[in-house]
Amino acid sequence: MKITSAKFAFSSGKLSQIPKDGLREFAFIGRSNVGKSSLINMLTGQKGLAKVSGTPGKTRLINHFLVGGGASGGGPAWYLVDLPGYGYARASKRVRAGFEGLITDYVTKAEKLWFLFVLVDVRHEPQRLDMEFMSMLGEEGVPFGVVFTKADKLGTNALAANVANYRQELLKRWEELPPIFVTSSEKRTGGDEILDFIEQHLH
Numbered sequence: 001m002k003i004t005s006a007k008f009a010f011s012s013g014k015l016s017q018i019p020k021d022g023l024r025e026f027a028f029i030g031r032s033n034v035g036k037s038s039l040i041n042m043l044t045g046q047k048g049l050a051k052v053s054g055t056p057g058k059t060r061l062i063n064h065f066l067v068g069g070g071a072s073g074g075g076p077a078w079y080l081v082d083l084p085g086y087g088y089a090r091a092s093k094r095v096r097a098g099f100e101g102l103i104t105d106y107v108t109k110a111e112k113l114w115f116l117f118v119l120v121d122v123r124h125e126p127q128r129l130d131m132e133f134m135s136m137l138g139e140e141g142v143p144f145g146v147v148f149t150k151a152d153k154l155g156t157n158a159l160a161a162n163v164a165n166y167r168q169e170l171l172k173r174w175e176e177l178p179p180i181f182v183t184s185s186e187k188r189t190g191g192d193e194i195l196d197f198i199e200q201h202l203h
């Protein structure tokens with residue numbers, strides 16, 4: 001699947017602000033600065049759609065982007081959802097509690113959250129915060145997959161080794177591996193697999 005039209009729809013600071021229009025939501029989450037907004041721009045082919053920044057904590061609200069539907073046809077419309085990053089160490093406690101509450105609320109209560117992509121920087125060893133977050137998703141029954149980001153920052157061998165190591169770590173906690181995607185927004189790789197996966201979940 002290719003995205004032919006995507007536009008910003010709305011920002012929400014509270015779950016109750018998200019309009020209930022029945023469209024399915026595919027959301028992207030992960031630590032601050034992991035590359036969520038960049039990935040959304042790659043998937044939609046629109047560079048400036050989601051705001052990207054070298055400063056962690058850029059995205060503070062839940063941003064919905066409306067994809068497809070309308071006159072162009074090509075299946076039902078759906079939302080791509082950009083979430084604030086979790087674990088942003090430099091935010092004040094109060095600010096952090098605020099958007100982490102928002103994230104938890106969204107992932108556990110949003111009725112139309114169809115699938116959650118959890119992004120992790122492929123350069124790093126498995127991090128406790130990400131593992132704990134995925135455990136919470138498991139407990140809450142939220143369907144999720146893992147998206148490795150910034151694959152361009154590693155050579156072929158290191159990339160394969162890190163992905164293999166992460167799979168091992170996941171298998172310590174899960175009987176079955178979640179769907180796994182390897183991406184680089186810089187090199188524009190791995191996006192087709194994510195879009196094909198989404199397409200399968202739209203029907």
Ligand code: GTP
Nearest residue numbers: 032033034035036037038052053057058059085185
């Ligand atoms: P927050 O909204 O702050 O939580 O960050 P985010 O997860 O949305 O990250 P964002 O997309 O803003 O990217 C953070 C930084 O990482 C930016 O400087 C991006 O240019 C860089 N970046 C993102 N994806 C990639 C990638 O695939 N490769 C490389 N080399 N850099 C990337």
Ligand code: MG
Nearest residue numbers: 036037058059
């Ligand atoms: Mg962002």
